[in-house]
Amino acid sequence: MKKIINLFDFSQKVNYKTEILSGLTVAMALVPEAIAFALIAGLSPLTGLYAAFVLGLITSIFGGRPGMISGATGAVAVVIVSLVQSHGVEYVFATVVLAGLIQVLAGVFKLGKLMRLVPHPVIFGFVNGLAIIIFMSQLTQFKDASGDWLTGTSLYVLLGLVLLTMLIIWGLPKLSKAIPAALVAILVVFGLVVVFGLDTRTIGDIASIEGGFPPFHLPAVPFNIETLAIIFPYAAVVSGVGLIESLLTLNIVDEITETRGSGNKEAVAQGAANILSGVFSGMGGCAMIGQSLINISNGARARLSGIVASVMLLIFIMFGAGLIERLPMAALTGLMIMVSIGTFEWASLRTFRRMPKSDIFVMVLVTLVTVFLHNLALAVVIGVIISALVFAWDNAKRIRARKHIANDGTKHYEIYGPLFFGSVQAFNDKFDILNDPEQIVIDFAESRVVDMSAIEALNKITERYQKVGKKVHLKHLSEDCRTLLANAEDLIEVNVLEDPTYKVLTDKV
Secondary structure, rough: OOEEEHHHHHHHOHHHHHHHHHHHHHHHHHHHHHHHHHHOOOOHHHHHHHHHHHHHHHHHHHHHOOOOOOOOOOHHHHHHHHHHHHHHHHHHHHHHHHHHHHHHHHHHHHHHHHHHHHOOHHHHHHHHHHHHHHHHHHHHHOOOOOEOOOOOHHHHHHHHHHHHHHHHHHHHOOOOOOHHHHHHHHHEEEEEEHHOOOOOEEEEHHOOOOOOOOOOOOOOOOOOOHHHHHHHHHHHHHHHHHHHHHHHHHHHHHHHHHHOOHHHHHHHHHHHHHHHHHHHOOOEEEHHHHHHHHHHHHHOOOHHHHHHHHHHHHHHHOOOOOHHEEEEHHHHHHHHHHHHHHHHHHHHHHHHOOHHHHHHHHHHHHHHHHHHHHOHHHHHHHHHHHHHHHHHHHHHHOOOEEEOOOOOEEEEEEOOOOEEOOHHHHHHHOOOOOOOOOOOEEEEEEOOOOOHHHHHHHHHHHHHHHHHHOOEEEOOOOOOHHHHHHHOOOOOOOOOOOOOEEEEOOOOO
C-alpha cells in the first residue's frame, strides 16, 4: 500500500548530499531544454529560463509531489507560438497569468481527482509517446546549422561523447551510487572536451544564458474584454495541458516511489507558479517528466532537490553563464537519451498478447498522437474518450434479464447490469409485451437506472404495456434511481404503477 506523503514534507528525512547533487544535475539539464522551448515559442532564451526558475522553485516548495521538477515545457511552447506571432510577448505573459488562475481554481475545487478517470493504457501511451519525443528532440544535435546531418570528425566526436555519457550513466550505479551518475557523466565529458580541446557544440552555441534576477513586469496589455477574448482560449489550453502533464507526471513518480502525492495541491501550486512566472517575465510551463525522472533516478525524494535545481539555475543565469555556456551539448544529449530509454514503458510491449485489443489500440493511438501532434492534452483526451466508449459498449452488452412466472400469474423480469444509453436497446428487446400476462414486475435489485436515456426507456416500456391493458410495477429501485426518476418528472412521465403487493424498495434486503 502506498504511503501518503506529508503535503509539506519539510519534516521528512532528507539525504542532503543526494538532494543537492541531484538538484545540481537537474539544473544543468534544465538549461538547454528551457532555451530550446523558449526558441520554439519564438521567445528569448531568458524567458524560458526565468519560467524554469520560478516554476521550479514555487512547485518544489508548495507542490503536492516532492521530488517532481517543473519548468518551461514544449507542450506549453507549442500552444503559445501562434499567440507570440500574432500579438507579441506581452499577451503571452497575460495568458500565463490567466492560465495560472484557472489552475488554482481547478485545485481549489478539487478537480485533480479527475485523473482517476485516466486508464492505464492511456498513461502507457502518454509515457511512451513522451519518451519518443524526448529521443527525437535529441537528434537535432546531430545536425549542423543548415539542418544537414553531421559527417566526418564532427559526427564521430559527438557520437563518441554521447555514447560515453550513456555508458557512465548506465554503468556507474552498478559500482557506486555515492554521486549521481548523470552529474559524473557531465563532468567527465566536460573535462575531456576542455583537456583535449575537442571541437563540439556547447550550450553557448545555442544561445547566451547571461542575465539578472527575473524582472517584475505586469503584462502591458489593455485590461478589457477584447484582451480577454484573445487570451482566454490560449489560457484554457495552456492550463489544461499543464494540469494533464503535471498530474500524469505525478502519477508516474508515485508509482516509482510507491508513495502518493496530492493532485489538488499540485494544481494550486502549478497555478500559483504560472501566475508568478507571468509577472516575472516567464513563458509559463508545468511538470517535466524527463527532469523529474532524472531527479528520482538520482535518489532524490524530498523538496530540497527541486529547490536546489531552481536556485542553481538562477545562479547560472546571474553569475555562472560563462562556465555553463561551455558545457558540451553531447553530455546533455546523452543524458536525455538515457532519460527517454528509462521513460519508455518497455513492460507495455510485453503485455501486447495479454492486454485486450481495445487497450492496445488506445495505447498505440495515444502514443501516435503524442509523437506526431506533440499535443499531450489532446492525446490524453482522445484516449480517455475512446476508453470510455469501449467501456460503455462492453457494459451495454452485459445487461441481462432473468424471467419467471409467479404462482399468482405475475411475470417477473429480474434485470442484471446497468441501464443506460448504451444498453437501452438490449433492455427493450428483453420484453414480450403481447404474450406477457396482465401483471408485470421489473426487478432492479441487481441493476441501476443511470441516465436520462434509461428513464425514457422505462417510460416507453410502461406506455407500451399500458396500450395493451397491462400493468408494470418497478421493484427494488435504489435511492439514487428513485431520485433520478423524481427529478425527471417535469421532463417526461414515468409510468410506475404500484399497489400494496409491490412496494418500491430502497435496496435489496
